[in-house]
Amino acid sequence: MIHFNKPYLTGKETQYITDAVVSGKISGNGKYTQLCQYFFEQKYSFGKCLLTTSCTDALEMAAILINIKPEDEVIMPSYTFVSTANAFVLRGAKIVFADSNSENPNIDSNLLESLITLKTKVIVPVHYAGIACDMDSIMEIAKKYNLFVVEDAAQAIDSFYTGKDGIKRALGSIGHLSAFSFHETKNIISGEGGMLVINDKQFASRAEIIWEKGTNRSAFFRGEVDKYGWIDIGSSFLPSEVIAAFLWAQIEYLDKIQKRRKQIWSQYNEGLKKNEKDGDFKLPQLPDYATNNAHMFYLIFESLEKRNECIARLKNKEIYPVFHYLSLHKSPFYSNQYSGEDLIFSDLYSDTLLRLPFYYELSDDDIKLIIHTIKNE
Incomplete structure (x- = not known):
C-alpha cells in the first residue's frame, strides 16, 4: 500500500523533546523556539520570525496586525485552503476572490487591479506547491494602491523568487508579512505548527505582544520593562517547546x-x-x-x-x-x-x-x- 503522505522522522525528535522537558521550560519561547526562529531569520533573510501553533494562527496574527475591520476587502485566490480566508473573515473582512492563472494554480496577478476598490486593504498571494507567484507585479500594485501584502507561504519553505532586478529572494521574505506551515504534510514538520514572518518593522513589537496573548511578557523576561500586563488584543499563538524541539530536529536535516x-x-x-x-x-x-x-x-x-x-x-x-x-x-x-x-x-x-x-x-x-x-x- 502506498499512502499519499508519510511523516519523515530524522531520529532526533524525541531526543530534543526529552531535552526540552528535562530543562523545565516547555511552555514556549525557550531554547528551541529561539533556535528555530534565529535559523529562519539568518538562512532566508526573513524579518522577525515567530513560531506559531499553525499556519492558520500565523495568518490570524497577520489579520490582527494589519487591523482588519468589518467591510475591509481582502483579495486572494479562490483556489486555496480555507484558513487563508478564515483568518480575515474572523475580523469581519469581505473576501474578494481572484482566479488562478492558466499555467498553475497561483493567483493571476493580471486580474488584481480590476478587483481593487477603495475598501481594499490586503492582497494575499498563495504560493501553491511552493511555486512563486509573480511577486514583482503584486508588490508594485500594492505600492501603487497603498495595500499590504501577506504571503501565504504555507507550502513554500526553501523556495525562491528571482525579481526583475535579478535578485533571488526566499518566498516569505517579500511581502509585509508571511505565514508558513509545518503541518505533517509539509517538507519539514512539527505535526502541527507554523510561523509568522514580519518583514515590515512597523509590526515587529506589536506582533510579539499579540503572540503573547496581548501582553508584553517577552519584553519583561528580556528585562526591557519592570512588569508586564495586558496592553493589546492577542491570543495563545506561540507553540510549546515540545513542538519547537521537534521542528529543530527537522531543520537540522x-x-x-x-x-x-x-x-x-x-x-x-x-x-x-x-x-x-x-x-x-x-x-x-x-x-x-x-x-x-x-x-x-x-x-x-x-x-x-x-x-x-x-x-x-x-x-x-x-x-x-x-x-x-x-x-x-x-x-x-x-x-x-x-x-x-x-x-x-x-x-x-x-x-x-x-x-x-x-x-x-x-x-x-x-x-x-x-x-x-x-x-x-
Missing part, C-alpha cells in the same frame, strides 16, 4: 530532506513527460522566476472524468493519490456572498488537479509503480 524530495519530483517529471506530450495530462509548470522546493507533484487532467479514471486505476493497486482544494467562492459557507465573475481556472483545478504520493521515504520502486499505473502499462 533540511538539506537532506530537500535533496531527496527533489529527486522524487524529478523522477515523476521524467517518467511522465511523454504522456504530457501525448496529451494525457499536464505536468507542473514553473515560471522562469520560480524555483522548485519539491513540496508536491501534481497532474492536471483534461476533465473530472479522466482524473477519476486515474484515481480508480491507482487505488486498484492500493496507491492513494489525493485531489486538492474546492473553489472557496463556491463553498457552502461563502457561495451566497460571492457576486463576482466565474473563476474558470480555479474551478478547472478543483476538478482536474491530482496530487501524487510524495514523501521522503517513497522508494524508487514505489515511484516506478505509480508511474506505470498512471500510464496504464
Whole structure:
C-alpha cells in the first residue's frame, strides 16, 4: 500500500523533546523556539520570525496586525485552503476572490487591479506547491494602491523568487508579512505548527505582544520593562517547546530532506513527460522566476472524468493519490456572498488537479509503480 503522505522522522525528535522537558521550560519561547526562529531569520533573510501553533494562527496574527475591520476587502485566490480566508473573515473582512492563472494554480496577478476598490486593504498571494507567484507585479500594485501584502507561504519553505532586478529572494521574505506551515504534510514538520514572518518593522513589537496573548511578557523576561500586563488584543499563538524541539530536529536535516524530495519530483517529471506530450495530462509548470522546493507533484487532467479514471486505476493497486482544494467562492459557507465573475481556472483545478504520493521515504520502486499505473502499462 502506498499512502499519499508519510511523516519523515530524522531520529532526533524525541531526543530534543526529552531535552526540552528535562530543562523545565516547555511552555514556549525557550531554547528551541529561539533556535528555530534565529535559523529562519539568518538562512532566508526573513524579518522577525515567530513560531506559531499553525499556519492558520500565523495568518490570524497577520489579520490582527494589519487591523482588519468589518467591510475591509481582502483579495486572494479562490483556489486555496480555507484558513487563508478564515483568518480575515474572523475580523469581519469581505473576501474578494481572484482566479488562478492558466499555467498553475497561483493567483493571476493580471486580474488584481480590476478587483481593487477603495475598501481594499490586503492582497494575499498563495504560493501553491511552493511555486512563486509573480511577486514583482503584486508588490508594485500594492505600492501603487497603498495595500499590504501577506504571503501565504504555507507550502513554500526553501523556495525562491528571482525579481526583475535579478535578485533571488526566499518566498516569505517579500511581502509585509508571511505565514508558513509545518503541518505533517509539509517538507519539514512539527505535526502541527507554523510561523509568522514580519518583514515590515512597523509590526515587529506589536506582533510579539499579540503572540503573547496581548501582553508584553517577552519584553519583561528580556528585562526591557519592570512588569508586564495586558496592553493589546492577542491570543495563545506561540507553540510549546515540545513542538519547537521537534521542528529543530527537522531543520537540522533540511538539506537532506530537500535533496531527496527533489529527486522524487524529478523522477515523476521524467517518467511522465511523454504522456504530457501525448496529451494525457499536464505536468507542473514553473515560471522562469520560480524555483522548485519539491513540496508536491501534481497532474492536471483534461476533465473530472479522466482524473477519476486515474484515481480508480491507482487505488486498484492500493496507491492513494489525493485531489486538492474546492473553489472557496463556491463553498457552502461563502457561495451566497460571492457576486463576482466565474473563476474558470480555479474551478478547472478543483476538478482536474491530482496530487501524487510524495514523501521522503517513497522508494524508487514505489515511484516506478505509480508511474506505470498512471500510464496504464
